[in-house]
Amino acid sequence: MTVSPDPLAAARAWVETFVVARDVCPFAGREVSRGSVRYVAVSASDREAALLSLFDECRHLEATPEVETTLLVLTEGLEAFDDYLDLLEIAEALLADQGYEGTFQLASFHPDYVFADAEPEDPANFTNRSPWPMWHLLREAGLERALSHHPDPEGIPARNIDAMRELGHATLAHELAELKGSA
Template structure:
């Protein structure tokens, strides 16, 4: 991440992240399941000031508790955003594994799942400059905490969900780097 995206207030981080979700994720239909939760305003944007270690784990666990305690019609899903930590993609991946292990230890495997987003996201074995990475690139490191039951219900109404990544890669490559930056200008600061 560049210095251009450092030093934002939590409110500014949330605003820019909302713009990214609305413009890229929903606007390009990268995740066909996102539009209803955005439209219904049930996607919680949780911006943490924690950067690493125990404070970050505690903040993540607090978000899990909040999500589980909330009615699905109020808080359907949570985007846990870490604007001041985990800038290194491999540190981020270590935390993703840790958070997945914590969910498993808490008996929440099959109840909650995580989707991962990072400014430097890279799929293993894919060339560094390939635009497929942009399907998971976000302004700041983020963990999307998803209720599996809700995802299961959404999948019953979507034909061929296994084709989503392939469709996204094709679309991102067609738009090209400059087209993606025109669509969401903050990409220029970190991609």
């Protein structure tokens, strides 16, 4: 496993060694092999600038069809999960307000991600835990295309939850810490 304190290197390693290798997203491997995943470091210490970066990426995706998706790695300012969720809510509302609803979808990842109905130590949370806070900007059309070719898209979340619980919290926490370079 790659160990790196560099946020972009950690994000790439997480995508390759966790998301793709564990098949958490059955569509990610294709995009990684095609080189169509863009990684961008964004400081969120200035929230307005971070939101503007999100819209810069929307425009970049509109102008660059060979890039399927962007991971915005939020390098500072959103270490607290509640702060992250607050800004995520604003980002999602602004995407809709700016007419991007139905064009782009925003998936969310954070080192301390906890689903609303889960306990913090539930390994299922690792389906959305990453070495750094991230916004994953996806093209809706590409996602719909991928889902239409998958034999059981509705079963993906349950399969992932089962896989994470089988691995266990300690193993997953160790792997995530290694990816961030703090193990």
